[in-house]
């Protein structure tokens with residue numbers, strides 16, 4: 445069977461990576477961007493990546509040459525003609541996305557799948573402008589796309605089963621780990637991961653511990669690859685704060701997703717993180733690293749609280765049929781490198797213990813933010829585990 449031609453719209457951070465992934469799997473790829481500079485820069489970056497992999501002995505010169513030869517770099521959307529699937533990765537703006545999806549649909553035939561890599565917009569809304577809306581789907585890669593194994597597949601209410609199945613099979617054939625998520629804010633990863641940042645910020649705001657100590661508790665005792673404050677500095681406080689605000693609004697201001705003043709102020713001050721030289725931590729040349737307080741009792745208290753909130757979010761996503769148990773655990777281990785699936789972790793801790801931790805927080809604060817998911821209560825009543 446000959447491989448379909450794949451179109452990618454937007455040659456920025458994500459689009460260039462997605463084009464590389466598809467071309468690596470042998471597809472003819474057309475990478476289109478309105479901005480010629482973005483096209484030139486994407487081509488230069490890809491050349492560098494190929495050279496490096498050849499140098500390291502991972503790829504042969506022929507493989508690299510063939511891969512590059514399969515990608516057509518263009519500023520003309522008309523070049524999408526004949527594609528079997530197009531993945532859009534342009535600015536996160538629904539009006540601009542609407543305009544490009546209408547335009548793309550007019551160029552391809554009716555069997556072409558039209559996908560969006562959006563992180564925060566609804567797939568149903570993006571697809572609403574199509575004449576054949578059953579072809580819309582969310583295909584959400586993680587950054588950097590060639591290296592991160594996870595891809596969330598998000599069918600909208602309009603999407604046909606055939607399109608959902610074909611899109612998932614296609615991305616699976618690219619060697620990615622796919623999970624199926626409902627078209628709800630944040631899909632799986634950007635929803636379930638919110639307390640990793642939010643609860644860490646709240647713990648800091650209450651004066652329980654400083655940034656370094658909270659990070660130490662999560663990495664040393666929890667075995668997370670990066671602490672929440674180091675990770676927020678890495679993502680950028682401006683970017684991470686905006687995602688939190690968007691998710692909060694999209695959930696009709698559910699207090700569970702409430703953004704933090706601490707992060708807002710850091711962002712307002714220009715303390716974005718690594719990219720600006722200062723965030724929660726100082727990244728300047730002669731900066732002295734802040735020593736954490738390595739008190740294990742305090743550290744375990746911090747870990748237990750953040751973990752309980754993460755598990756609560758994961759359990760609630762199961763409760764509301766956002767995804768299956770298996771897919772939620774896969775998403776968090778393969779999309780954000782958690783040391784363990786949250787639901788598997790909950791089984792190990794004991795569902796009753798997790799519920800008790802949440803109930804204690806809820807009783808202490810009286811805030812809706814700490815309400816335990818009804819699923820955890822039901823599971824304790826019925827003596828069930830996730831796996």
Ligand SMILES: NC(=O)c1ccc[n+]([C@@H]2O[C@H](COP(=O)([O-])OP(=O)(O)OC[C@H]3O[C@@H](n4cnc5c(N)ncnc54)[C@H](O)[C@@H]3O)[C@@H](O)[C@H]2O)c1
Nearest residue numbers: 454455456457458477478479482533534535536562563587
């Ligand atoms: N950056 C991430 O970590 C990440 C992760 C997952 C998903 N996403 C999503 O992927 C999408 C792209 O994000 P990014 O970080 O790659 O952005 P980016 O700013 O790096 O790149 C966007 C590119 O789109 C181009 N563009 C803008 N309008 C266009 C148009 N009308 N037609 C053609 N090209 C156009 C721009 O010139 C730019 O090169 C967004 O929807 C974002 O939510 C981003």
